[in-house]
Amino acid sequence: MPPSGKSNNTTKVVLIVAISVVAVLVVLFAICLCLRRRKVFRREQFEIALSVTGGDEEGFRSSESLLFDLGALRAATNNFSNANKLGEGGFGPVYKGTLRDGREIAVKRLSGSSVQGLVELRNELVLVAKLQHRNLVKLLGCCLEEQERLLVYEYLPNTSLDKFLFDPIGRQQLDWGSRYKIIEGMGRGLLYLHVDSRLRIIHRDLKPGNILLDGDMNPKISDFGLAKLFSRDETHGNTSRIAGTYGYMAPEYAMHGHFSTKSDVFSYGVLVLEIVTGRRNSGFQGSGNSIDLLGYVWQHWNEGMATQVIDRSLGNQYQAREVLRCIQIGLLCVQEEPGERPSMASVILMLSSYSVTVPPPSPPAFFVSSGTVTESEVFERNVRTSLSGGESSGGSTTRESRRRTGKSKLVSLNDVSITEMEPR
Numbered sequence: 126m127p128p129s130g131k132s133n134n135t136t137k138v139v140l141i142v143a144i145s146v147v148a149v150l151v152v153l154f155a156i157c158l159c160l161r162r163r164k165v166f167r168r169e170q171f172e173i174a175l176s177v178t179g180g181d182e183e184g185f186r187s188s189e190s191l192l193f194d195l196g197a198l199r200a201a202t203n204n205f206s207n208a209n210k211l212g213e214g215g216f217g218p219v220y221k222g223t224l225r226d227g228r229e230i231a232v233k234r235l236s237g238s239s240v241q242g243l244v245e246l247r248n249e250l251v252l253v254a255k256l257q258h259r260n261l262v263k264l265l266g267c268c269l270e271e272q273e274r275l276l277v278y279e280y281l282p283n284t285s286l287d288k289f290l291f292d293p294i295g296r297q298q299l300d301w302g303s304r305y306k307i308i309e310g311m312g313r314g315l316l317y318l319h320v321d322s323r324l325r326i327i328h329r330d331l332k333p334g335n336i337l338l339d340g341d342m343n344p345k346i347s348d349f350g351l352a353k354l355f356s357r358d359e360t361h362g363n364t365s366r367i368a369g370t371y372g373y374m375a376p377e378y379a380m381h382g383h384f385s386t387k388s389d390v391f392s393y394g395v396l397v398l399e400i401v402t403g404r405r406n407s408g409f410q411g412s413g414n415s416i417d418l419l420g421y422v423w424q425h426w427n428e429g430m431a432t433q434v435i436d437r438s439l440g441n442q443y444q445a446r447e448v449l450r451c452i453q454i455g456l457l458c459v460q461e462e463p464g465e466r467p468s469m470a471s472v473i474l475m476l477s478s479y480s481v482t483v484p485p486p487s488p489p490a491f492f493v494s495s496g497t498v499t500e501s502e503v504f505e506r507n508v509r510t511s512l513s514g515g516e517s518s519g520g521s522t523t524r525e526s527r528r529r530t531g532k533s534k535l536v537s538l539n540d541v542s543i544t545e546m547e548p549r
Contacts, residue, residue: 191266193277198222198268202232211284216245216350221280229280230265234273245350249276252349255323260314262337262347278347282340286400287333296403296436301443303342304400308451309476310344311336315393316469318346319386325355327362327384331392332373333399353384361385372407372417376490377463387463390472391490394458398422401451403436419459419489426456426486450475456486 201222202209211219217235224230235246249264257263268275286307289295299307311331318326328335329351337345351368364382367374375391377383395406398418406418416424425434431452432445454475460466465487467475474481 191277193266193268193275195268195270195273195275197224198232198275198277200225201230205232205234214348231278231280233276233278235276236274246274246276248349248352248354251354252326252352256318256326258314258317258322259343260310260345261317262345281337281345283338283342285334286336286338286344286396289338290333290400290403291405296438299342299438301439301448305447305451306342307336307338307344308397308400309473311346311393311396312469312472312476314344314346315389316473319389319469325359325386327353327355327386328389328392329353329378329384330369330373331389331396332370333396333405336396370407372405375463376461385463386468387466390458390466390469391463393469393472394455394466395419397451397455397458401436401448401455402434403438419456422452423456423486423489426452446479450479450483453483453486456489457484459489460487461490462487 199205201224202220205218205220209220209222211221211231213219214233217233220232220234222230222232246267250267252264262281263279265277265279267277283289289299315328315331318328326349328346328349330348331346335346335348337347339345353362355362362384364384367379367382369378373392373395375384375388378388395418399406402418402422404418422431422434425431431449434452435443435448454467454472457465457467458472475483
């Protein structure tokens with residue numbers, strides 16, 4: 126019979142091994158359970174996203190790996206503290222955050238009870254797999270945990286164009302070179318949406334607050350919550366729900382709900398004129414007259430005094446020919462008839478090459494003139510005015526122009542449902 130001490134040692138070893146094996150099995154089981162629950166949870170997120178995106182699994186599949194953890198976003202934004210709040214959008218606030226790897230992000234927190242917020246979420250999730258362009262804000266992913274509906278974007282340090290353009294101090298940082306780069310970059314981003322992307326996309330809410338600026342003042346179009354996706358053979362659409370921002374909506378959209386790429390062209394034209402003048406179209410008051418910015422610029426252009434509308438903060442640090450060309454292109458974009466507005470492809474050509482002739486603009490929307498305009502004379506007068514230091518030649522040109530254009534009248538909008546009277 127073996128010694129009892131040796132038997133006890135053997136028993137202890139067996140117990141230790143057994144307990145260790147059981148412990149390892151328990152740990153492995155717990156890990157497997159966590160992984161399985163995580164997989165199930167991510168699948169639930171994916172299914173929620175699919176329900177939001179209308180079942181477009183192909184459109185969302187490529188961004189499935191871009192689902193963010195709610196805890197990570199709470200930590201990044203200091204639990205969505207007011208100190209991290211960048212601003213308030215139409216569908217919810219936006220917060221700055223810093224991930225553990227040091228990346229800076231912007232997190233849009235959509236209202237869980239807002240039907241329109243879910244529409245925006247649907248648009249953004251579908252578009253993330255389809256849009257890649259240097260002049261569009263990059264959507265990094267989303268979070269759909271609990272009751273949260275979060276969209277995660279790249280963070281752009283210079284925020285939005287309106288923070289510079291309409292601020293007396295901020296606009297000092299926008300020299301003409303920066304403004305021209307913004308005008309051209311916006312145009313290229315819009316051209317991509319209309320022509321070069323997999324789908325034809327109408328943004329429907331272009332405004333300074335939706336033009337974000339990176340550290341080098343490169344513009345990036347953001348906020349696709351109101352965007353409409355068309356197939357390649359579709360050119361226009363209709364809606365009974367007018368959504369957008371007053372001052373930037375094309376007349377055919379504001380009054381009748383008709384939208385197309387030319388609706389975006391109109392909004393782009395308003396932006397161009399705002400960038401040149403440094404003044405906001407919405408709520409504009411010009412020279413004591415009841416006239417919007419578009420009419421104000423048109424009158425000065427038509428009278429050969431276009432240099433008088435240029436933002437005074439620019440001083441004389443700009444190329445007159447380049448600025449006047451931008452004014453002319455801006456006026457072409459805001460013409461009343463959609464068919465008379467240029468396509469974005471034509472706009473980019475006119476911006477890129479002086480060999481391309483820029484046609485004379487007709488009066489802008491909401492501004493109806495009873496006279497006619499000589500095609501080449503107006504531009505020549507504006508050039509002469511710029512070369513002579515901003516004064517007209519003896520005042521006779523202005524009087525002659527007034528005789529040509531006749532008496533003008535303003536047309537106002539009535540009984541139109543506009544969702545926002547001021548920019549978001």
